[in-house]
Amino acid sequence: MNYDYPLYRPPSEAYSLILQVTIGCSHNACTFCTMYKQKRFRQKDWPEISELINTASQEYPRTKRIFLADGNALALPTETLVKTLKLLYENFPSLERVSIYGGPKDILSKTSAELETLYQEGLGLVYLGIESGSEKILKLVNKGVSPLEMIEAGQKVKKSGLQLSATIISGLGGKELWEEHALETARVASEINPHYLASLTLLLEEGAPLLRKIKEGRFIFLTPWETLRELYLLMQHVNLDKCIYRANHVSNYFSLAGVLNQERNLILQKLEYYLSRADIKALPVDYNRML
Numbered sequence: 001m002n003y004d005y006p007l008y009r010p011p012s013e014a015y016s017l018i019l020q021v022t023i024g025c026s027h028n029a030c031t032f033c034t035m036y037k038q039k040r041f042r043q044k045d046w047p048e049i050s051e052l053i054n055t056a057s058q059e060y061p062r063t064k065r066i067f068l069a070d071g072n073a074l075a076l077p078t079e080t081l082v083k084t085l086k087l088l089y090e091n092f093p094s095l096e097r098v099s100i101y102g103g104p105k106d107i108l109s110k111t112s113a114e115l116e117t118l119y120q121e122g123l124g125l126v127y128l129g130i131e132s133g134s135e136k137i138l139k140l141v142n143k144g145v146s147p148l149e150m151i152e153a154g155q156k157v158k159k160s161g162l163q164l165s166a167t168i169i170s171g172l173g174g175k176e177l178w179e180e181h182a183l184e185t186a187r188v189a190s191e192i193n194p195h196y197l198a199s200l201t202l203l204l205e206e207g208a209p210l211l212r213k214i215k216e217g218r219f220i221f222l223t224p225w226e227t228l229r230e231l232y233l234l235m236q237h238v239n240l241d242k243c244i245y246r247a248n249h250v251s252n253y254f255s256l257a258g259v260l261n262q263e264r265n266l267i268l269q270k271l272e273y274y275l276s277r278a279d280i281k282a283l284p285v286d287y288n289r290m291l
């Protein structure tokens with residue numbers, strides 16, 4: 001496959017065939033994110049998409065899972081997405097699931113009927129970045145929506161029949177807003193009650209506007225121990241029903257998993273153990289440890 005790099009996909013799409021039906025991110029303005037900064041957002045037109053699908057189906061005819069990229073591919077017109085789904089299921093006889101990134105603004109720009117149509121045409125799962133439930137933090141990181149709009153977007157996806165996988169980012173409030181971040185994110189995630197919830201931990205690459213704020217002393221990054229304390233507070237307050245929770249992304253200091261709220265106590269116990277360790281308390285701030 002010919003990709004327009006860099007290419008991103010959620011961890012759970014590791015074995016999926018990735019098809020870039022859009023390039024870049026339709027929002028591309030979050031201050032912590034550098035994923036698509038060097039790309040200008042572009043929606044591929046139908047001739048390009050159909051050619052992409054035809055080529056991919058010749059190369060990988062037994063594909064079972066497909067992930068539509070780049071960021072916020074849900075921004076494509078519903079008509080194009082419907083044609084895309086139809087052609088995918090025609091060309092890949094073993095196809096079981098199609099998933100997609102959906103930004104909150106792009107979800108809200110679709111009607112409930114449009115989302116239901118996408119579900120009926122075989123779209124299975126939408127990935128939504130909640131990031132934080134705090135109004136202040138969403139504004140500070142320029143997410144482009146309020147917590148209320150985020151809740152509306154998440155609930156709208158779920159009501160249409162689609163599965164929803166949401167992500168939140170530990171540490172996004174920094175030292176000043178960590179408690180608000182934990183409590184408000186727990187509240188917003190609970191109101192949405194996604195099928196899947198994943199925690200990432202804030203990491204910043206060169207070029208991220210938030211990194212500039214750190215260098216200017218206007219944002220204080222949490223230490224690993226403080227990040228775990230924040231997650232502990234969030235876990236105490238989240239109220240979910242049969243939500244599959246994962247914190248297994250490479251950005252996380254430790255891996256956590258369980259069904260919420262059913263296995264909340266196990267997760268809290270694990271966090272208590274980490275929080276009690278002096279070696280973890282001594283770990284320094286490391287905002288770009290993956291570089």
Ligand code: SF4
Pocket residue numbers: 025026027028029030033034035036071103129
């Ligand atoms: S976090 Fe998501 S919505 Fe924000 S700029 Fe990055 S890819 Fe786009």
